[in-house]
Amino acid sequence: MAGTADRFDPTDLVALGVGLDAVELEMQQRARDFVEAHVLDELATWYADEMLPRELARALGAAGLLGLDVPGYGPEVGPVAVGLVMLELEAADSGVRSLASVHSSLAMHAVSRFASEEEQARWLPGMSSGDVLGCFALTEPDAGSDPRSMRTRARRSGSDWVLDGEKRWVTNGGIADVAVVWAVADEQIRGFLVPLDARGAEVRPINGRLSLRASVSSELALDGCRIPAGHALPGAVGLRAALTCLDEARYGIAWGAMGAARTCFAAALDHALARRQFGKQLAAFQLTQAKLATMAVELEKGLLLAHHLGLSKRAGRLRPEQVSVGKVGNVRAALEIARIARTVLGAEGITLGRAVMRHMTNLEAVLTYEGTEEVHLLAIGRALTGLDAFA
Numbered sequence: 001m002a003g004t005a006d007r008f009d010p011t012d013l014v015a016l017g018v019g020l021d022a023v024e025l026e027m028q029q030r031a032r033d034f035v036e037a038h039v040l041d042e043l044a045t046w047y048a049d050e051m052l053p054r055e056l057a058r059a060l061g062a063a064g065l066l067g068l069d070v071p072g073y074g075p076e077v078g079p080v081a082v083g084l085v086m087l088e089l090e091a092a093d094s095g096v097r098s099l100a101s102v103h104s105s106l107a108m109h110a111v112s113r114f115a116s117e118e119e120q121a122r123w124l125p126g127m128s129s130g131d132v133l134g135c136f137a138l139t140e141p142d143a144g145s146d147p148r149s150m151r152t153r154a155r156r157s158g159s160d161w162v163l164d165g166e167k168r169w170v171t172n173g174g175i176a177d178v179a180v181v182w183a184v185a186d187e188q189i190r191g192f193l194v195p196l197d198a199r200g201a202e203v204r205p206i207n208g209r210l211s212l213r214a215s216v217s218s219e220l221a222l223d224g225c226r227i228p229a230g231h232a233l234p235g236a237v238g239l240r241a242a243l244t245c246l247d248e249a250r251y252g253i254a255w256g257a258m259g260a261a262r263t264c265f266a267a268a269l270d271h272a273l274a275r276r277q278f279g280k281q282l283a284a285f286q287l288t289q290a291k292l293a294t295m296a297v298e299l300e301k302g303l304l305l306a307h308h309l310g311l312s313k314r315a316g317r318l319r320p321e322q323v324s325v326g327k328v329g330n331v332r333a334a335l336e337i338a339r340i341a342r343t344v345l346g347a348e349g350i351t352l353g354r355a356v357m358r359h360m361t362n363l364e365a366v367l368t369y370e371g372t373e374e375v376h377l378l379a380i381g382r383a384l385t386g387l388d389a390f391a
């Protein structure tokens with residue numbers, strides 16, 4: 001739990017808890033308890049097998065940890081509590097946080113914001129409980145940072161829509177029930193709800209990943225996939241709609257990355273205190289203390305930045321370029337912390353059992369997805385200069 005002023009916690013030097021309310025602290029503890037009960041013992045197996053079990057989504061739903069940022073379908077705990085939940089899930093593994101944030105911030109958010117009331121009532125209760133798992137299919141084999149170049153098409157056929165195209169890197173795809181698919185219809189990018197058991201929808205695994213292994217990554221082939229008219233999301237017209245969902249998830253990443261960083265820092269601190277070389281603890285060497293202090297400073301800065309973004313979001317004043325500052329800044333900081341922590345652990349640092357290398361490789365994917373490092377720097381550069389250097 002985030003520290004309070006009267007309790008020293010080396011992983012929370014500035015005592016973030018001083019600025020948190022009771023609901024936020026309760027949600028953080030709930031996520032931490034969830035991770036202990038449902039995740040930590042299984043992680044090494046999931047990582048080795050390159051999977052996450054479908055049941056994890058139901059367990060997250062039963063714990064009340066899904067759809068927290070979706071009005072009307074969660075306890076509406078506020079953005080700081082949402083962020084703290086992401087922090088605790090990613091302190092376990094970025095893959096676990098990805099399952100939750102793709103489902104809640106991308107899929108549920110798209111339904112709650114852009115679907116008709118009838119479709120919302122149809123999908124959101126099940127998504128809230130985790131009985132219906134969602135995913136988000138924007139990226140294609142030839143359209144990553146530049147989603148406007150997507151080739152997936154949707155055309156009308158009577159009152160139905162028919163989708164053709166190829167999506168790639170769909171997190172949760174192989175265990176999900178429904179995908180929010182982005183396709184060009186009438187020369188505009190639009191969002192559609194595609195049940196993954198629909199005829200003409202085929203999900204295939206992407207295996208052999210060296211990052212985010214405790215996760216499900218998929219391709220989605222759409223070949224004459226017919227869906228009823230109501231599955232088009234009436235409000236999801238234009239790329240901005242997809243980017244709105246991504247902003248929600250990127251906010252969560254700004255917090256989550258600091259969870260991964262906290263775990264790496266804690267592992268380094270424990271090891272430095274326990275391990276002796278040259279007749280004393282590693283932690284007693286000045287060079288090691290410099291590493292520990294550097295990691296602590298970066299961790300605290302990242303937590304404070306995430307908290308500040310949460311306060312701005314609560315006030316309805318969070319701007320996309322500020323989310324970019326949080327996403328790119330905190331993922332970079334987390335990677336740096338993971339790399340320093342790895343050196344403190346020496347050879348042990350490369351083992352799966354110590355978690356640091358697992359987090360480090362995970363963070364490489366987190367740096368790339370939901371807008372690469374370069375794309376977020378370009379977004380910040382555009383805000384700073386008024387000049388668009390994307391293309």
Ligand SMILES: Cc1cc2nc3c(=O)[nH]c(=O)nc-3n(C[C@H](O)[C@H](O)[C@H](O)COP(=O)(O)OP(=O)(O)OC[C@H]3O[C@@H](n4cnc5c(N)ncnc54)[C@H](O)[C@@H]3O)c2cc1C
Nearest residue numbers: 136137138139144145169170171212365369370372374390
């Ligand atoms: C584990 C994982 C999970 C993912 N989950 C999802 C998901 O659930 N749904 C989904 O839709 N997508 C998902 N993605 C895809 C992810 O969003 C894309 O990988 C990302 O947008 C980058 O696209 P790309 O990989 O095609 O790289 P590219 O766009 O080909 O970029 C390659 C490199 O070129 C750089 N580059 C590109 N354009 C510019 C430019 N204008 N200026 C300077 N540099 C540039 C990039 O920054 C990058 O360094 C996931 C990816 C991963 C790895």
